[in-house]
Amino acid sequence: MKKHYSVVRNKAYSREKVGNIERHNERKNQHYDNGDVDLSRSNYNIHFKDCQVSYLQQFDKLVESGIISTRGLKPTANIIDELVYDVNSEYFEKKGGYDYAKSFFEEAYKQAVREVGGEEFILSAVMHADEKNKALSVFRGWNK
DSSP: OOOOOEEEEEEEEEHHHHHHHHHHHTTOSSOOTTSOBOGGGGGGOEEEEOOSSOHHHHHHHHHHTTSSOOTTOOTTSEEEEEEEEEEOHHHHHHHTHHHHHHHHHHHHHHHHHHHHTSGGGOOOEEEOTTBOOTTTOOOOOOOO
16 A cells, blocks of 8 residues: 655745745746646645735735834844645545645645744745645646
């Protein structure tokens, strides 16, 4: 029996690097050199929380409103963390496909909200159904 894996990664970004991850996460790039993203499937992506402005603009709003503080941080300090849940596609296929993946990641989002102390601390949350995870599975895509 094949084992299924889930990996949660956390990576921190400085102000100057935030735009790169935002363009990737929000599918603002025209193409992706790594070949893992199939933009023809981007309409299957689900936002559990959509950032209405840029990540940095939203971050700056949190600072301005006093919700968070950057006092004492160097200008090159990491200011935003990215939390990524990776799960192999075959697991979802066996459990119900795309619909099961949506419910799984909705629960993952709720857990992330609890972990960070509230929804206001999450800038964006998106399930990428258009990106394969080579490290964990063979991507076949979900039938919808």
